Each structure stands twice: as structure tokens, then as C-alpha cells.
Amino acid sequence: MKKFPFTKINYIIIAASVIIIILGFILMHGSSTDIDFNPDVFSFKRITLAPIVCMIGFVGMIFGIMWKSKEK
Numbered sequence: 001m002k003k004f005p006f007t008k009i010n011y012i013i014i015a016a017s018v019i020i021i022i023l024g025f026i027l028m029h030g031s032s033t034d035i036d037f038n039p040d041v042f043s044f045k046r047i048t049l050a051p052i053v054c055m056i057g058f059v060g061m062i063f064g065i066m067w068k069s070k071e072k
Contacts, residue, residue, distance in 0.1 A: 006065075013064030017057045024054030
């Protein structure tokens with residue numbers, strides 16, 4: 001029988017990481033306004049929190065790819 005490179009836990013970790021990355025990009029998303037300057041661009045959520053959330057998602061993705069389950 002052909003053995004697959006990933007197990008079920010790998011796919012679960014990868015899926016959770018993708019959801020975390022999407023959440024980070026949602027946090028980065030700005031509002032569409034017609035004014036010239038929006039001070040909300042420099043908010044904590046967009047400048048600090050969103051990149052940290054995305055980075056956690058990317059590290060989780062690497063962890064999910066590299067995870068090797070213990071075989072019997």
C-alpha cells in the first residue's frame with residue numbers, strides 16, 4: 001500500500017495555520033474611506049497585532065509540514 005507523506009494531524013495543523021493566516025490578513029484589512037488621510041492606518045491592530053498573527057500562522061504551517069508522527 002502506498003504511504004502518504006502527511007498524516008491526519010499534519011493536515012489539521014496546516015488547516016489551522018491557514019485559518020490563522022487568513023485571520024491575520026483580515027486584521028490588516030483597512031476600511032475604504034474617501035478622505036485623504038486616515039489615522040486608523042497606524043493603529044496597533046494593523047501595525048503590530050496583524051503581522052504577529054500572520055507570522056504565528058506561517059510558523060505553524062512550517063511546523064505542520066515538518067511534523068513527523070511516531071510510527072509503530
